[in-house]
Amino acid sequence: MTSLIPPSTAEHEAGAVLEEGHGDFRLFGLALFLVADGMTFAGLFAAYLTFRAVNPLPEGGIYELELLLPTLNTVLLVSSSFTFHRAARQLRLGEGAGCRRWLLITAALGAAFLASQMREYFTLPFGLTSNLFASTFYVLTGFHGLHVFLGVMLILIVWWQARAGGSINSQQHFGLEAAELYWHFVDGIWVVLYGIIYLL
Amino acid sequence: MANSISPHATHLQPQGWWRYFGFSIDHKVIGIQYLVTGFFFYLVGGVLAGMIRTELATPISDYLSREAYNEILTMHGTVMIFLWIVPVVNGAFGNYLVPFYVGARDMAFPRLNAVAFWMIPPAGILLIGSYFIGGAAQSGWTAYPPLSLTTPATGQVVWILSVLLLGGSSILGGINFIATILKLRRPGLKLMQLPMYCWAMLGTSILVVLSTPVLAGTLILLAFDIVAHTGFFNPVQGGNAVVYQHLFWFYSHPAVYIMVLPAFGLVSEILPVHARKPLFGYTTMVYSILAIVFLGLIVWAHHMFTSGTPPWMRLFFTIATSFIAVPTGIKFFNWLATLWGGKIALNSAMLFSCAFILNFVLGGITGVALAQVPFDIHVHDTYFVVAHFHYIVYGGTVFVIFASVYHWYPKFTGRLLNEPLGTLHFVLTFIGFNLCFGPQHWLGINGMPRRVSEYDPQFTLMNQVSSAGALLMAISTLPFLFNVIYSAFRGELAGDNPWRALTPEWLTSSPPPVENWHGPAPHVEHPYGYGMVDPA
Ligand SMILES: [Cu+2]
Numbered sequence: 001m002t003s004l005i006p007p008s009t010a011e012h013e014a015g016a017v018l019e020e021g022h023g024d025f026r027l028f029g030l031a032l033f034l035v036a037d038g039m040t041f042a043g044l045f046a047a048y049l050t051f052r053a054v055n056p057l058p059e060g061g062i063y064e065l066e067l068l069l070p071t072l073n074t075v076l077l078v079s080s081s082f083t084f085h086r087a088a089r090q091l092r093l094g095e096g097a098g099c100r101r102w103l104l105i106t107a108a109l110g111a112a113f114l115a116s117q118m119r120e121y122f123t124l125p126f127g128l129t130s131n132l133f134a135s136t137f138y139v140l141t142g143f144h145g146l147h148v149f150l151g152v153m154l155i156l157i158v159w160w161q162a163r164a165g166g167s168i169n170s171q172q173h174f175g176l177e178a179a180e181l182y183w184h185f186v187d188g189i190w191v192v193l194y195g196i197i198y199l200l
Numbered sequence: 201m202a203n204s205i206s207p208h209a210t211h212l213q214p215q216g217w218w219r220y221f222g223f224s225i226d227h228k229v230i231g232i233q234y235l236v237t238g239f240f241f242y243l244v245g246g247v248l249a250g251m252i253r254t255e256l257a258t259p260i261s262d263y264l265s266r267e268a269y270n271e272i273l274t275m276h277g278t279v280m281i282f283l284w285i286v287p288v289v290n291g292a293f294g295n296y297l298v299p300f301y302v303g304a305r306d307m308a309f310p311r312l313n314a315v316a317f318w319m320i321p322p323a324g325i326l327l328i329g330s331y332f333i334g335g336a337a338q339s340g341w342t343a344y345p346p347l348s349l350t351t352p353a354t355g356q357v358v359w360i361l362s363v364l365l366l367g368g369s370s371i372l373g374g375i376n377f378i379a380t381i382l383k384l385r386r387p388g389l390k391l392m393q394l395p396m397y398c399w400a401m402l403g404t405s406i407l408v409v410l411s412t413p414v415l416a417g418t419l420i421l422l423a424f425d426i427v428a429h430t431g432f433f434n435p436v437q438g439g440n441a442v443v444y445q446h447l448f449w450f451y452s453h454p455a456v457y458i459m460v461l462p463a464f465g466l467v468s469e470i471l472p473v474h475a476r477k478p479l480f481g482y483t484t485m486v487y488s489i490l491a492i493v494f495l496g497l498i499v500w501a502h503h504m505f506t507s508g509t510p511p512w513m514r515l516f517f518t519i520a521t522s523f524i525a526v527p528t529g530i531k532f533f534n535w536l537a538t539l540w541g542g543k544i545a546l547n548s549a550m551l552f553s554c555a556f557i558l559n560f561v562l563g564g565i566t567g568v569a570l571a572q573v574p575f576d577i578h579v580h581d582t583y584f585v586v587a588h589f590h591y592i593v594y595g596g597t598v599f600v601i602f603a604s605v606y607h608w609y610p611k612f613t614g615r616l617l618n619e620p621l622g623t624l625h626f627v628l629t630f631i632g633f634n635l636c637f638g639p640q641h642w643l644g645i646n647g648m649p650r651r652v653s654e655y656d657p658q659f660t661l662m663n664q665v666s667s668a669g670a671l672l673m674a675i676s677t678l679p680f681l682f683n684v685i686y687s688a689f690r691g692e693l694a695g696d697n698p699w700r701a702l703t704p705e706w707l708t709s710s711p712p713p714v715e716n717w718h719g720p721a722p723h724v725e726h727p728y729g730y731g732m733v734d735p736a
Binding site for chain 1: 312375379431439450
C-alpha cells in the first residue's frame, strides 16, 4: 500500500503550498442556506394547514380575502423572475447597460409587489390578533414580504455593483447569480403561499 | 470574493495565544474556541444540575423556591444542549477534524465559520443574563405553551432570542460542513474513503439544515404569542398548543441525533486506533448513518403519545421509532467487532469509549421501550424519561467528548494528558454517572414525576443516592480540569503521532501548522488500515 505520504517526504515540499484548484462553490452554499430558509417556511406552512384543518374559526370570525390584488401580485413577482433572468443573460453577453436596465425593472416589480401588499394589509377587515387565521395570514405573508424587501435591496446593490468599472462584470458575476437564485426562491415561495392561503 | 476559500488568507492570521480570543478564521483555532467555550458552559450547566440535585435530596422544596427550581431546570437543559453538547460535538471536533479528513486547508467558508462561532458567546451571555433581569425562563427547555405563555414573559423572550441565535449558528455551521465534505475534498478522494466522522458530520449537518429552521419558525410564532398576544398556541384564543409540540419535536427529536451522531463518528475514529484494528463494517456504518438521518426525521411524535394523538399516528410513530434500533444496533455490533481480538490499549480515551458503548446500549434499550405506547403512557413525564435521556446524552455523547479530548489533546497541544489522572477522572465519572441516573429508572417506573421540586417521601432514598452520584460527577471534573491545564505546560511531549494513527490529522505535525500540511495534503485511502498499512 503506497497510499500514504509520510510526513517526512511532505516536509521536503514545504513552501510550495499548492492551490487545490476547487471550483467556486459559494452558490452551493447559498442553495443550502435557501433549503434551510425554505424549511422555515415549510414549518410555518405546516402550522397554517394544521390550524386550518383542526381549528375552525369562531362564529362570526372574518377570514374573507380579496383575490384580485394578490393575483396581480403573483403576476408581478413571476414576471420579475423572467426580467431578472434577462438581466443575467445580458451581463453574460457583455451588455452591462442592458443588464442594469433589466435589474431596475426587476427591482421596480418587487417594489410594486410590496406596495400592493401594503395596500392589501391596510384594507383588510381584520388585524394581526383578530383570530387564528388572521394571525397566521399576517405572519406568513409578512415573513415572505420581508424576504421580498431584502431581495429588492440585494437587486439594488447588484445594480450598483454592475455599473461600468464596478465589481460585477461579464467575468465576475457571483453577486448577481446569488441575488438571482435568491429571487427565484422568494418567487417560488410566493407561488406556494398564494396557492395555500388565497386559493385553497 | 468575501467568503471564497483562499488557502493563503490564513497566513495573515495572528499566531500567538491571543488568536484564540479574536476573530480567527483558522478552523483549528475556531474548533478550540468552540471546545473551551462549550466546556465553560458545561461547568455552568453542571452547577445548575448540582443545584437541582441538592434540592431533590429532600422531598420538600426547602433549598430553592418552586419558581427558582423551574428557572434552574430550564437553564440547565438549555445550557447543556445548546451551549455545551451541540457546539462541542459538532462545532469543536467538526471544525478541527473535518478539514483534515477531506484533505483541505480550511473549511469551505472560513469567515462564515468564525461568524457562526461568535454568535455563541452573546447567546450564552443573553441566556444567563436573563436570570438577573426579571428572572430566567421557567417552562423547561421544551418551552411548551400554554406554560411558556403564562410564566414571566421577559425571561421567556430572552430565552427565545438566545435559542434563535444558537440555532442560526448551528445552521451556518451545518451548511459549512456539507459544503466542505461534498465540495472541498482533495481531488481523487472518494466519499467511501472518508473517515467515519465525516459521514457522521454530513448526516448531522443534513439534519441541522432541515430541522433547525423549523424550530426557528416555531419560536418566532411563540414570540408573537408572548409579545403581540396572537393566539397561535393559546387554546383560550382558539389556537392549538399541540401544533407547537409537533413543530418543536420535528426539530428536537433530530436534535438528539445532532448530539449523538457526531459522537458515533468520533468513537468510530478512536476505537480502531487503540484496538489496532480496521473499523469493522465501514459500508454498513455509512448506510446506518444515512438510515438514522432519514428515520430521525419521521419519528418526532413519539414524544407526544399523551398529547391526544390519534391511534394511526401512535402506530406509525411507534413502528418508525422501533426501526431506528436496526441501524443503531448495526453500529453497536460493528464497534464490538472492531474491538474483538484487537490489541486493546486501555488508556483514558479507550475507557471512556468503551463505557460509551455500554451506556449507550442501556439508553438505547430504554429508548425502544419508550417508543411503545402502553409503556410510554405509564412512564410519560416521569424520571424514567430523564434517566433514558441522560444515558443517551451524558452516557453517550459526553463520555465520547471526554474520550475525544484524551485522544486529540496531543494533536491540539503536542503534549499528552496524564494517564493516571485520566483513569481517576474516568472511574469517578463512570460511577457517579451510573449512581446518579441508574436509580432514576426505578423512580420513574414507580411514578415520580419529573420537573417538580417536591416528591413523595417514599422516593427519598433513591433520590439521595442519585444526588450522591451527582456529587461524584462534580468531583470528577476536578482531576480533568487540573489535567488539561497542567498538561498544556508540563505534560509529556507527545511527538507528532503518539497513537501511531493512520487518519490524516495525524500525518502532520502536532500541533499542526496554520494550513494543516507542510506540503501537499496526504492521500489517505485507508484511514483504518491497521495491519494493512505501515504507520508512518
Ligand atoms: Cu425523540
